[in-house]
Amino acid sequence: MREALAPPAAPPLTGGLADSLFETAARTPALPLLARRPDPAAARWEEVTAAEVRDEVVGLARGLIASGIQPGERVAIMARTRYEWTVLGYALWSVGAEVVPIYPASARDQVEWILRDAGCVAVVVEDEQGVMTVGSVCATLPSLRHVWQLDAGALAELTARGEPVPAPTVDSLRRIVLPDATAVVAYTSGTSGRALGCALSHRGLAGPCDVLLAGWGHTAAPPGEQGSVLAFLPFSHVYGLMIQSLCVRGGLLMGHEPEMDAATLASALRSFRPTYFYAVPSVLEKIYKNFLRAAQQAGRGALFERAAETARQYAAALERRRLGTGPGPGLDLRLQHALYERTVYRGLRDALGGRVRRATCGGSPLSRELSLFFEGIGIYVHDGYGLTETSGGVTMQPLGREKSGTVGKALPGTEIRVADDGEILVRGPSVFQGYVGDAAATRSALRGGWLATGDLGHLDEEGYLTITGRKKDVIITSGGKSVAPAALEQRLRMHPLVHQAVVVGDNRPCVGALITLDPEFLTHWRAALALQGDAPAREAREENALREEIARAVAVANSAVSRSESIRVFRVLPRPFDVAGGLLTPSMKLRRDEIVRTYAFEIDAMYAARSRPRVRTAADEPDAWDDSDNVFLR
The missing domain is CATH 3.30.300.30 (ANL, C-terminal domain)
Structure with a gap:
């Protein structure tokens, strides 16, 4: 049986997350690194080079120093997925501060809990509503010294405040950040009970990204092209943070889309035209349903359903061939697929910008049926697995041996096993440092070096992991x-x-x-x-x-x-x-x-x-x- 080649080892991390930005800016200063739309309806994207991003980060970092932000202190960012989030995050890491992401629409009691539990000294909000939410709980937050509002020009004010601070001061602080220092305190999604703050190190967040870039980075774009990714999922979730780090560390152009409604996202995909797509299952399910609805409205519903079934059959035949269990698509299936490629599939890919050939799905398992559909229309979806406590993904589909319906195999350097009761256990460098202020919960989750994930699943004879649900569910x-x-x-x-x-x-x-x-x-x-x-x-x-x-x-x-x-x-x-x-x-x-x-x-x-x-x-x-x-x- 054909074995997948092991991905090359990622280089060891020697500093913090901010270092990769400075290294890229020094090596390729003109490389477009971030992109934003000046207006949600605009088709034009403003690209910002690595050198320009670095200069903005340094200016903000000087402002943070002038405002008294010290290494090891925690600053919350309560904003949507926008350009300023990324710049501010890297500025905070440059001075050794820890980022505490908060979902911008969080309820008042959730905001109060996170700010108090994490001991935040500052919080950055988007708008007046955010100011009012934080203001209503300030009396219970003795550590909170600053509330900065993005839409009121907070970043420009911070940059101006930092002008007296010498730029080498930022470099001095950045260079003393150690890989095992805490970079992010990410709060669990709180599906049941109060959210817990997971302390994630610079090494923990960077490690999976570097492994993925070393083994799979070349699939993000055709040879000779810069890969591009449209970021739209919340940076308040570890999945979004992982995508952010992947792009900056890998030199991929990352566009920011703060709105997640279907119309705005569709417009952003068509105009930004990413080479790689990432999502959660609900987004891919919605895209499929939109395809079906559009076809039915055009009187082509039956054609779409035949094309969709052909796509699934074609992808299943390709899978059998790459796994060594079948000969691949027969002549009739190849002819049908070629017909629908001209009449259906090409148009579906155009709806995602026309350049996407691969994608990643996380957050929860993707159905095999949907995975096969997307592969059949020409977009292979790598369904991966990870959680907040693992700093993001810990599995990936091996190239050339992808198996739909599973979340792939453990990343190099990570171990996965399944306990007798079906619970998935993980051990590796990306596992979190512990829950902030909750030693008992940390001891319960970390057992002899293994993280008890609370997820249920099984490993097949080749090491592919299938998720079957949550233990508590x-x-x-x-x-x-x-x-x-x-x-x-x-x-x-x-x-x-x-x-x-x-x-x-x-x-x-x-x-x-x-x-x-x-x-x-x-x-x-x-x-x-x-x-x-x-x-x-x-x-x-x-x-x-x-x-x-x-x-x-x-x-x-x-x-x-x-x-x-x-x-x-x-x-x-x-x-x-x-x-x-x-x-x-x-x-x-x-x-x-x-x-x-x-x-x-x-x-x-x-x-x-x-x-x-x-x-x-x-x-x-x-x-x-x-x-x-x-x-x-x-």
């Missing part, structure tokens, strides 16, 4: 059946009408689900239905049709699991879960405990509506739930 029904909800939820979301899904059922007679609908696709679906008649009759027929459609989605999801694990009851909720409502984390993960608390009444009603009049024992309970319930909430 496992549902145990009243009949004693254990169910990992991730796979069911993933399959439900593949239906174009389904936006989000939360599987429930702890101490219940069967598995149930709360479902939200994709607002854009729902509008399109209703228009395509084109029902006639008066309003009441039309609404009734529409609701019946919608009920049947969602029931089909549930049936498809159930086809992948055993009867006892299948969804027997469900509710369609009137609105999606969002960050503002506290039901999603900033990294777009479900806050399950909060969702269950918020919809406790609806969950109780869902099960009560399907109860039987006669008393049943646990042994025969499943027979009482043969038909999925499908009541809609309004």
